[in-house]
Amino acid sequence: MSPVPGPALVVGLGNPGPEYEGTRHNVGTRVAALLAARAGAGRFSAHKRSNSDIAQGRLAGRPVTVAVPRTYMNLSGGPVAGLVQYFSIPPTEVIVVHDELDLDFGVVRLKRGGGEGGHNGLRSISKALGTKDYLRVRFGIGRPPGRQDPADYVLKRFSSVENKELDLGLDLAADAAEALLAEGLEPAQNRFHPLSG
Numbered sequence: 063m064s065p066v067p068g069p070a071l072v073v074g075l076g077n078p079g080p081e082y083e084g085t086r087h088n089v090g091t092r093v094a095a096l097l098a099a100r101a102g103a104g105r106f107s108a109h110k111r112s113n114s115d116i117a118q119g120r121l122a123g124r125p126v127t128v129a130v131p132r133t134y135m136n137l138s139g140g141p142v143a144g145l146v147q148y149f150s151i152p153p154t155e156v157i158v159v160h161d162e163l164d165l166d167f168g169v170v171r172l173k174r175g176g177g178e179g180g181h182n183g184l185r186s187i188s189k190a191l192g193t194k195d196y197l198r199v200r201f202g203i204g205r206p207p208g209r210q211d212p213a214d215y216v217l218k219r220f221s222s223v224e225n226k227e228l229d230l231g232l233d234l235a236a237d238a239a240e241a242l243l244a245e246g247l248e249p250a251q252n253r254f255h256p257l258s259g
Contacts (some may be wrong), residue, residue: 068124070121072097072243074128082217086133094238126215135182154195163180163203166202166204172255174196199238
């Protein structure tokens with residue numbers, strides 16, 4: 063099935079405030095900033111009706127709203143549902159970009175629906191939308207070392223070694239989101255998922 067050329071919503075997940083900038087949990091917001099720039103949207107502006115910051119432009123020939131909720135991660139659902147309602151975008155045309163503990167650092171995977179894997183942002187969105195049938199760009203941040211609590215790990219910044227590769231990974235995630243918009247899920251998966259695994 064080819065993608066609908068109508069409007070789409072891309073949401074980058076993270077936590078608000080300078081203390082969370084650059085943490086593993088905020089990779090979604092960094093990919094969102096890249097996509098907003100690519101869409102020619104300029105800066106984000108406040109969208110009070112949804113408690114989000116948004117930027118609007120075109121990606122893959124489609125009108126796209128790129129959004130970052132202003133809430134904490136575990137309350138992302140309210141802003142996303144508000145945007146879906148305000149812009150009349152079906153949940154199937156929503157792409158959520160988020161960090162993923164179950165993937166090695168820098169690995170990008172695409173999927174629609176499925177479980178939330180303990181990710182509170184996704185859980186909140188699924189509950190607020192009443193469906194899990196939205197698209198996800200999963201950016202691998204790896205498992206915490208030793209016995210470190212995952213809840214602490216996701217709020218840590220990337221290591222100096224990871225930082226050297228991070229920009230490439232974020233670009234790849236932005237490319238993957240654009241491929242979803244242009245081609246739909248299966249062709250995008252064929253491009254961004256290696257044949258083995």
